Amino acid sequence: MTLRDVSEASGVSEMTVSRVLRDKGDVSAATRAKVKDAAKRLGYVPNRIAGSLASSHVNLIAVIIPSLKNMVFPEVLSGISDGLDDTDLQPVFGVTEYRPEREEKVLFEMLSWRPAGIIIAGLEHSDPSRAMLAQAGIPVVEIMDTDGDPIDACVGISHRRAGREMGEAIVAAGYRRIGFMGTQMPLDHRARKRFEGFTRTLAKSGIEITDRDFYAGGSALTKGREMTQAMLERHPDLDFLYYSNDMIGAGGLMYLLDQGVDIPGQIGLAGFNGVELLDGLPRKLATMDACRYEIGTRAARIIAARVLGQDPGEERVQLTPRIDLGDTLIRG
Amino acid sequence: MTLRDVSEASGVSEMTVSRVLRDKGDVSAATRAKVKDAAKRLGYVPNRIAGSLASSHVNLIAVIIPSLKNMVFPEVLSGISDGLDDTDLQPVFGVTEYRPEREEKVLFEMLSWRPAGIIIAGLEHSDPSRAMLAQAGIPVVEIMDTDGDPIDACVGISHRRAGREMGEAIVAAGYRRIGFMGTQMPLDHRARKRFEGFTRTLAKSGIEITDRDFYAGGSALTKGREMTQAMLERHPDLDFLYYSNDMIGAGGLMYLLDQGVDIPGQIGLAGFNGVELLDGLPRKLATMDACRYEIGTRAARIIAARVLGQDPGEERVQLTPRIDLGDTLIRG
DNA sequence: CCTTAGGAGGGGACTGCTCTATCCAGTTGA
DNA sequence: TCAACTGGATAGAGCAGTCCCCTCCTAAGG
Numbered sequence: 168m169t170l171r172d173v174s175e176a177s178g179v180s181e182m183t184v185s186r187v188l189r190d191k192g193d194v195s196a197a198t199r200a201k202v203k204d205a206a207k208r209l210g211y212v213p214n215r216i217a218g219s220l221a222s223s224h225v226n227l228i229a230v231i232i233p234s235l236k237n238m239v240f241p242e243v244l245s246g247i248s249d250g251l252d253d254t255d256l257q258p259v260f261g262v263t264e265y266r267p268e269r270e271e272k273v274l275f276e277m278l279s280w281r282p283a284g285i286i287i288a289g290l291e292h293s294d295p296s297r298a299m300l301a302q303a304g305i306p307v308v309e310i311m312d313t314d315g316d317p318i319d320a321c322v323g324i325s326h327r328r329a330g331r332e333m334g335e336a337i338v339a340a341g342y343r344r345i346g347f348m349g350t351q352m353p354l355d356h357r358a359r360k361r362f363e364g365f366t367r368t369l370a371k372s373g374i375e376i377t378d379r380d381f382y383a384g385g386s387a388l389t390k391g392r393e394m395t396q397a398m399l400e401r402h403p404d405l406d407f408l409y410y411s412n413d414m415i416g417a418g419g420l421m422y423l424l425d426q427g428v429d430i431p432g433q434i435g436l437a438g439f440n441g442v443e444l445l446d447g448l449p450r451k452l453a454t455m456d457a458c459r460y461e462i463g464t465r466a467a468r469i470i471a472a473r474v475l476g477q478d479p480g481e482e483r484v485q486l487t488p489r490i491d492l493g494d495t496l497i498r499g
Numbered sequence: 500m501t502l503r504d505v506s507e508a509s510g511v512s513e514m515t516v517s518r519v520l521r522d523k524g525d526v527s528a529a530t531r532a533k534v535k536d537a538a539k540r541l542g543y544v545p546n547r548i549a550g551s552l553a554s555s556h557v558n559l560i561a562v563i564i565p566s567l568k569n570m571v572f573p574e575v576l577s578g579i580s581d582g583l584d585d586t587d588l589q590p591v592f593g594v595t596e597y598r599p600e601r602e603e604k605v606l607f608e609m610l611s612w613r614p615a616g617i618i619i620a621g622l623e624h625s626d627p628s629r630a631m632l633a634q635a636g637i638p639v640v641e642i643m644d645t646d647g648d649p650i651d652a653c654v655g656i657s658h659r660r661a662g663r664e665m666g667e668a669i670v671a672a673g674y675r676r677i678g679f680m681g682t683q684m685p686l687d688h689r690a691r692k693r694f695e696g697f698t699r700t701l702a703k704s705g706i707e708i709t710d711r712d713f714y715a716g717g718s719a720l721t722k723g724r725e726m727t728q729a730m731l732e733r734h735p736d737l738d739f740l741y742y743s744n745d746m747i748g749a750g751g752l753m754y755l756l757d758q759g760v761d762i763p764g765q766i767g768l769a770g771f772n773g774v775e776l777l778d779g780l781p782r783k784l785a786t787m788d789a790c791r792y793e794i795g796t797r798a799a800r801i802i803a804a805r806v807l808g809q810d811p812g813e814e815r816v817q818l819t820p821r822i823d824l825g826d827t828l829i830r831g
Numbered sequence: 832c833c834t835t836a837g838g839a840g841g842g843g844a845c846t847g848c849t850c851t852a853t854c855c856a857g858t859t860g861a
Numbered sequence: 862t863c864a865a866c867t868g869g870a871t872a873g874a875g876c877a878g879t880c881c882c883c884t885c886c887t888a889a890g891g
Contacts, residue, residue, distance in 0.1 A: 169848060180870050185849065193867055210634045215611040216557070217848030220548045220875050224850095235573040244567055248594065257608060260592050262580065276589060279547040302542045388779020418779045425781060444776075447720020447750045449757060501876060512842050517877060525839050549876030552847050556878090 168211055177205035188213060219281070228470055229277035230258045231287040233265045233355070237412075239440060239459055240288075243310065246463020247286060254471045256283060265354045267293045274299055284308070284470040290315035291356045306473040308466045311457075312357050313485045320473075320482040322466045326357045329455050329488050330364025333409065333437055336453075336490060338372045339499025342407035342435050345369065347376050348394050348419070349411030351383035358411045361439060365409065378402050382415070391418020406434055413438035413445055416452050420495065424449060436495040441488075451493035458486040500543055509537035520545060551613070560802055561609035562590045563619040565597045565687075569744075570774060571791055572620075575642065578795020579618060586803045588615065597686045599625045606631055616640070616802040622647035623688045638805040640798045643789075644689050645817045652805075652814040654798045658689045661787050661820050662696025665741065665769055668785075668822060670704045671831030674739035674767050677701065679708050680726050680751070681743030683715035690743045693771060697741065710734050714747070723750020738766055745770035745777055748784050752827065756781060768827040773820075783825035790818040 170181040177184065179198055186192040187202040194202075205211075219225045230247055232240045247258050259282065261273035274296055277285070284306040290313075292300065300307050300318050307319040314327050337345065347365070349358055366376055378398050382390045391414065399405060410416035416438025420430070428434055430450060438445075441456035465484050472479035492498060502513040509516065511530055518524040519534040526534075537543075551557045562579055564572045579590050591614065593605035606628055609617070616638040622645075624632065632639050632650050639651040646659050669677065679697070681690055698708055710730050714722045723746065731737060742748035748770030752762070760766055762782060770777075773788035797816050804811035824830060 171848085181849080182871080183869060186869090189850085191850095193869090195868065198868075210630055212607060212610045212631065212635075214613060214848055216548055216552050216613055217875095218850065220546075220552050220877095221848075221850035223875070225548070235567075235576055238570065241567040241573055275544060278544045281546060281548055298542055299544065303544075386775045386778040388776055392779055421779060421781060443718040444720055446718045447724055447753060449753060503876085513877080514842055515840080518841085521878085525841085527840060530840080546876055549847095550878065552849090553876070553878035555847070 168209060169214065172209060173202065173206050173211050176209060177202045223281075225281050225283055226255050226257055227280060227282040228256050228258050228467075228474075229261065229274075229280075229282040229285045229287075231261045231263060231270065231273055231277065231285070233263050233288055235262055238442060239457065242459040243288075243463040246460040246465075247467045248463075250464035250467025251471060254475065256471060256474060258286075258467075265352060267296070267354070271296050271299075278303055283474045286310055286466050286470060288312075289356060290317060290321070306470050308469050310462050310466045312360070313483070314360050317483065320466075320469050320479070322462050322469065322484040322486070324458055324462075324486050324488045326360035327364035329439065329457075330361035330366075331368045332488075332490055333361075333439070333455060334365045334368030336492065336496060336499060337407055337409065337435065337437065338369065338374065340431075340435060340497040341499065342497075343374060344377045344402070344405050345374065345407045345409060346398050346402065346405045347379040347409050347411075348391070348398065348415055349379075349381050350415075351381040361411065377405055387412065387414030388418040388421070391415035391420075392422040393418075395419035395422045408434060408436050410436070410438045413440045413442045413452060413454055416454070417445065417448055420448060420450060420452055431495045431497045435497060437493075441491060445493070450495060451491075453493040453496035454491050456489045456491065458488055461486060500541060501546065504541060505534065505538050505543050508541060509534045555613075557613050557615055558587050558589055559612060559614040560588050560590050560799075560806075561593065561606075561612075561614040561617045561619075563593045563595060563602065563605055563609065563617070565595050565620055567594055571772060571789065574791040575620075575795040578792040578797075579799045580795075582796035582799025583803060586807065588803060588806060590618075590799075597684060599628070599686070603628050603631075610635055615806045618642055618798050618802060620644075621688055622649060622653070638802050640801050642794050642798045644692070645815070646692050649815065652798075652801050652811070652816075654794050654801065654816040654818070656790055656794075656818050656820045657696075658692035659696035661771065661789075662693035662698075663700045664820075664822055665693075665771075665785075665787055666697045666700030668824065668828060668831060669739055669741065669767065669769065670701065670706065672763075672767060672829040673831065674829075675706060676709045676734070676737050677706065677739045677741060678730050678734065678737045679711040679741050679743075680723070680730065680747055681711070681713050682747075683713040693743065709737055719744065719746030720750040720753070723747030723752075724754040725750075727751035727754045740766060740768050742768070742770045745772045745774045745784060745786055748786070749776065749780055752780060752782060752784055763827045763829045767829060773823065777825070782827060783823075785825040785828035786823050788821045788823065790820055793818060 170184050174181040174184045184202050186194050187199050234240055261277055263270040263273055271293055286308045288311050290309050309317045309321045311323045313323045313325050380394050380398055408419055420436055423430055437453040439455050441454050445452050469479045502516050506513040506516045516534050518526050519531050593609055595602040595605055603625055618640045620643045622641050641649045641653045643655045645655045645657050712726050712730055740751055752768055755762055769785040771787050773786050777784050801811045
């Protein structure tokens with residue numbers, strides 16, 4: 168089923184059929200109708216592979232993210248999808264599982280389809296990946312993070328600063344014996360940067376983290392409970408627990424409520440991400456919004472503008488995450 | 500940057516370069532090394548658009564799902580991704596937002612890339628969509644649901660049966676005044692089928708739903724709280740609440756625990772999906788596993804086998820969801 | 832020692848399907 | 862009558878794969 172079939176069925180040249188289907192060039196209304204009718208009758212679906220090869224235009228935007236298991240990324244994808252909605256650009260997703268070698272592979276695969284642009288999470292990439300991104304000759308937007316040197320454009324928040332601000336709020340509130348719980352992911356650079364920003368800020372006030380723990384796999388809520396229990400058994404005198412994400416934070420919160428602990432009096436809590444989930448918990452966990460959806464839309468707008476040859480405006484966008492003290496952090 | 504550039508840089512024909520890069524045909528180790536070296540030095544990324552056009556082989560599997568906002572689908576995607584992992588097939592995702600006209604558009608877009616197979620959620624499609632699927636001439640696997648006539652292959656669970664079994668468990672446990680809460684989505688056929696199976700089963704025992712309510716948008720957990728409160732104000736004598744998904748069910752559970760209601764003595768609760776989240780709640784919500792991950796892997800295996808010309812085995816797979824009574828449904 | 836078969840290594844020509852660029856014929860209007 | 866369009870056709874390009882062919886070397890047979 169090709170242009171030829173449609174052209175034969177409608178009695179005009181392939182050229183004319185192509186023009187009708189792409190709404191380009193001048194074709195009389197009568198011919199147009201004839202062609203469209205034939206195409207519909209035959210169930211013709213244009214072959215974009217041939218089309219893209221001929222025109223060297225591809226309407227795909229490659230989107231590379233670490234994971235789908237964490238709700239953070241689907242939200243970014245929604246933003247991208249919405250930001251691209253009024254263009255004919257189409258996002259295509261690839262998942263790296265936080266592994267650099269996977270990232271390389273996924274990137275290579277994606278580039279082999281000659282997309283019109285790339286949106287990729289993070290600023291840390293292997294040398295081959297950076298080389299591919301730089302050489303591709305298409306707009307590249309690195310998202311989520313702004314602590315580092317972008318290859319091209321960039322939209323995100325500063326995770327160092329996010330960690331710092333939370334640290335400041337905690338110190339200001341008077342907490343001093345602080346425990347940290349996070350995910351066991353050396354390759355999650357954003358979590359690492361938050362942690363660094365956090366500890367560095369505490370250090371300025373002469374405070375050192377009392378305990379820390381990392382987990383891998385399993386239900387985040389359950390892990391949050393277990394880790395919190397274990398940490399408090401090790402250090403019953405902790406007065407604050409900072410979690411690297413809201414899910415384990417929520418688990419910790421549930422555990423402490425079960426135990427009848429006074430929150431935020433005896434122990435304060437904070438997470439990160441601002442997940443919607445928190446709104447329904449008995450006590451609202453302090454957190455920090457990661458601007459996920461907006462990151463998606465802004466990145467998409469930059470890509471769209473660049474691809475369509477318009478002015479993309481600001482190309483290094485640093486969004487400001489809002490801290491939300493919720494009910495689990497005393498106002499300092 | 501094309502095969503020609505690599506061929507010129509390495510001093511062999513384009514043909515030989517192509518063979519080296521695809522690991523096909525006999526090429527001496529020396530030549531192979533020379534070519535690979537040149538390709539790497541130039542940062543050559545093969546053009547799959549041209550490759551696919553030439554070979555009429557595309558390694559893409561189109562995956563069409565209603566939404567990314569519900570964790571159900573990312574889990575299915577993980578399954579698909581894992582199921583395809585040992586092949587060179589690559590999933591490509593499209594999202595319909597539960598809208599048939601979006602589905603048509605997404606399907607058309609995807610088919611225009613001539614994928615090797617399609618995995619699509621649900622059995623209900625518009626006539627044009629069905630026509631496209633049937634005419635595409637590639638394996639089609641409809642997933643999530645088995646209540647209906649698949650176009651080709653099919654992997655899922657029976658949502659009617661899921662509703663029925665939950666209804667039976669509730670009746671067996673002795674509950675009689677039952678309320679239902681769900682999402683306001685006429686186009687979520689699976690939720691509808693569960694509801695039908697549920698009410699029909701109750702009817703057999705002479706029970707009619709006492710109240711029902713539907714919501715749209717907003718945080719599911721919060722909505723669950725609000726709807727539960729509202730429904731109990733309307734009907735304080737309800738003794739069971741069935742939620743169409745675990746998130747609103749969890750919200751309801753939180754509300755009732757806050758209120759000090761005896762669960763499951765005074766009021767029983769059940770949700771649907773078996774989301775991981777439930778494991779960390781103070782009380783485990785009764786639910787039913789939707790086999791999300793397995794649906795993904797099975798669908799992927801069928802597609803892979805068909806595409807590779809192997810025996811796909813069973814092509815109409817009905818999985819059996821396990822009911823989990825948790826702590827919120829008296830054992831009947 | 833020569834012949835010959837066979838295989839390994841590599842090249843040439845053409846193809847896939849659509850789009851771009853260019854060109855032509857017919858029409859319209861001044 | 863000629864210029865300016867309009868509707869439509871023809872030719873060629875885009876890049877890598879398939880099919881088929883050729884060359885050269887090795888090894889076995891006579």
